[in-house]
Amino acid sequence: MVTTTSSLLLNDTYFSYWLTFVALFRGFSIVTGYIRPQIITKNVYSKKKEPLDPLFGRMFANWTGGSICACLILALYPQSLPMHYMNLCAFAIALGHALLEFGYFKTMSFVNASPMFFFAGSSLAWVMSRVMSGKLM
Secondary structure, three states: OOOOHHHHHHOHHHHHHHHHHHHHHHHHHHHHHHHOHHHHHHHOOOOOOOOOOHHHHHHHHHHHHHHHHHHHHHHHOOOOHHHHHHHHHHHHHHHHHHHHHHHHOOOOOHHHHHHHHHHHHHHHHHHHHHHHHOOOO
């Protein structure tokens, strides 16, 4: 049997595994946001001169937690069109945030922004390709 790129992109199992991996990868941000927000300053916003406020760290953790939940729900229900739309928005916001912080505000180095570019960008593209296929409920 020949497997095409199109069938791999629409494969629910690979898609669910990818989303679970992305969610678990981001899980560390929740802990650091609540307990040690200065790690976020060092590892994400490395070009920012002053340290992040602890309130920002908690908001960062809450945003990340919400987007992880949306990601995991889509991993559990990969045929849900509304969850695809929700994750499209979440990944687009994350990618837009990284692009603005790196390109406009200059608070991120390319090394620190590249994981966000990779995970948000590839996930956004994959979710969008599934939505555009027209095979979801």
